[in-house]
Amino acid sequence: MIRSQRWKGAAFTVPFQLGFVFLYLLPIGYAVYQSLFLEKSSGLGLGGATTEFVGLDNYGKGLTDSAFMTSILRVVLFACVQIPFMLLISLLLALLLDAVTAKAAGRFRILLLVPYMIPGVVAALVWINLYSPAVGPLTPLGELFGFDWNFFSPSMVWPAIGNLLTWHGIGYNMVIIYAALQGVPRELFEAARLDGASELRIALSIKIPFVRGALVLTALLSIIQMLQIFNEPALFRNVTPETVSDSFTPIMIIYNQAFNAANYHYAAALSVLLALILGLASFLFYRLTSREAD
Amino acid sequence: MALTENVKENGAETAAVPPRGRTVRRLTNPDAASRSKGGQRFVLLGLILASAYSLFPVYWLMIAATKDRVGLYQSNGLWFSGWHLWDNLQQVFTYEDGIFLRWTANSFLYAGVGSLGGTLIALATGYGLARFDFPGRGAVFACVVGSFLIPIALLTLPLYLLFSAIGMVDTPWAMLIPCLINPFSVYLAKVYTEATIPFELLEAARLDGAGELRIFFSIVLRMMTTGGATVFLLAFVNTWNAFFLPLTVLRGEENWTLNLGLYNWSGKRLESGIDVTSLVLTGALLSIVPMAIMMVAMRRYWRTGVTLGALK
Structure with missing residues (x-):
């Protein structure tokens, strides 16, 4: 390629590069910079606040902040239950879709994707009303079967949010797994059948190993989203503030520190910490799953 | 696992047979x-x-939107009880001087204009990354992929401070400008360019004396209609569904999005003692409609987009 042409090619990416600098690199740098300071009010609290350089103090405080650490643990534990559950259902549905005629598969796929078309905030609003003892149909339904459930109680709120996320996520994950399944050479199945393998055995030994990559990918995307969960608990908090505290998830704590406690420096340190944890979790998960492949 | 091995061997043999x-x-x-x-x-x-x-849940929402307050609280949630859809719609559109319409218009403005600009920038960048070899290309692409891992709070909070320093908080710009730069769109645009724009075609156009800009606008963009539509659609949905960014940078309710407005309404139940449940539910149903129309009208595009985007 001629040299001038290369630079013309580079010019196509200039708007993005400029935007990236101003909307990604600059804010991140600014957050890191801000996280090294602390606003201190003067002795009597009358002379106004001064901003002092405190080094990594905010990070030390964040790592020993029990509310922050509890929120991370809470979300991680929840992720360990909800994500495998959701992916298992998505995988099962993808396998079922693969077992019907292509025409039927197309129709069911549209129906199963309906939740994905609904904005997350609206999905949460709808489910909150379904759970509501006053207007929702689930409470009378439970009574019919002898359950006395209260979805907004501390023990039920995570299953309630988990169901909402599963409902919202299975369609999307199913489509990705199903697409990977379509890439499996059909000859493999016929050969396996000739060898006398049952359909279940084919699913377990051929189809699932083949879509492993898609499963790892969907799990990784789900983990990244889950550690940043904010919308659903924020909406639940509107209805049941006594169960869903304002320090329920890491991002909720960061938002509160920044906007309600006006402790921006600390919020910046916490968001950098969360980014590091997110990167570490993704890296560990990736390493763990790619080692198993060998 | 022995079976898999066995099957793989057999598979290799049968592969010699003309594929179905x-x-x-x-x-x-x-x-x-x-x-x-x-x-x-x-x-x-x-x-x-x-x-x-x-x-x-969608079925229940549709039923609920046709009920008045008494029906909502006292009738069986799974079946109709009276027909009050028009009253509910009227209530939604007239509540607080029709603020719901304002929010709808805002959502369309942010998602429409922001995604359009973002898609153009992404297509240019994807084309540049896919079809030119310039120094720093690897670094740009690394930024694109690396940014998938950045938590939204790490970007949004400092953006809020930067925007407030230049007086842009609580203006439409605070929503529109971040939408212009979307690394995922760039990633998709690069994948689509690689799949649809052959090097030979570009060479031929250059031999014919076409300038690089002209090639981009009159050849590349035209051939990328499908890819561009997918990128636009996914960006539109993303912005329409956004919650954390608008919550942070938009303060006054005249600039809010539909999501933010519905969130606010759902919180009102507690604070002021008035019951706005049917308002929230009818509003929620309405806010799905544009999304549903768009999804159905463009299903050809988003189906490929969802899968292509995911199978990196």
Whole structure:
């Protein structure tokens, strides 16, 4: 390629590069910079606040902040239950879709994707009303079967949010797994059948190993989203503030520190910490799953 | 695992046989035909149950939007009780001087204009990354992929401070400008360029004396209609669904998005003691409509987009 042409090619990416600098690199740098300071009010609290350089103090405080650490643990534990559950259902549905005629598969796929078309905030609003003892149909339904459930109680709120996320996520994950399944050479199945393998055995030994990559990918995307969960608990908090505290998830704590406690420096340190944890979790998960492949 | 190995060997052997045509397989799935009747029934039952689970909340929402307050609280949630849809719609559109319409317009403005600009920038960048070899290309692409891992709070909070320093908080710009730069769109645009724009074509255009800008605008963009539509659609949905960014940078309710407005309404129940449940539910149903129309109208695009984007 001629040299001038290369630079013309580079010019196509200039708007993005400029935007990236101003909307990604600059804010991140600014957050890191801000996280090294602390606003201190003067002795009597009358002379106004001064901003002092405190080094990594905010990070030390964040790592020993029990509310922050509890929120991370809470979300991680929840992720360990909800994500495998959701992916298992998505995988099962993808396998079922693969077992019907292509025409039927197309129709069911549209129906199963309906939740994905609904904005997350609206999905949460709808489910909150379904759970509501006053207007929702689930409470009378439970009574019919002898359950006395209260979805907004501390023990039920995570299953309630988990169901909402599963409902919202299975369609999307199913489509990705199903697409990977379509890439499996059909000859493999016929050969396996000739060898006398049952359909279940084919699913377990051929189809699932083949879509492993898609499963790892969907799990990784789900983990990244889950550690940043904010919308659903924020909406639940509107209805049941006594169960869903304002320090329920890491991002909720960061938002509160920044906007309600006006402790921006600390919020910046916490968001950098969360980014590091997110990167570490993704890296560990990736390493763990790619080692198993060998 | 022994079976897999065995099967793989057999698979390699049978691969020598001419492969079954894809279109043939789509019409009649031979796997399905070879199943037992009972197995098929079980499979269909599973899919029907899953579809019912997926559709049930939407069904309930539609029913709920037709009820008045008494019906909402006292009648069976699974069936109609009176027909008050028009009253509810009127209530939504007139509540607080029709603020709901304002929010709808805002959502369209942010998602429409922001995604359009973002898509153009992404297509140019994707084209540059896919079809030119310039120094720093690897670094740009690394930024694109690396940014998938950045938590939204790490970007949004400092953006809020930067925007407030230049007086942009609580203006439409605070929503529109971040939408212009979307690394995921760039990633998709690069993948689509690689799939649709042959090097030979570009060379031929250059030999004919076309300038690089002209090639981009009159050849590349035209050939990328499908890819561009997918990028636009996904960006639109993303912005329409956004919550954390608008919550942070938009303060006054005249600039809010639909999501933010509905969130606010759902919180009112507690604070002021007035019951706005039917307002929230009818508003929620309305806010799905544009999304549903768009999804159905452009389903050809987003289907490829969802899968292509995911199978990096």
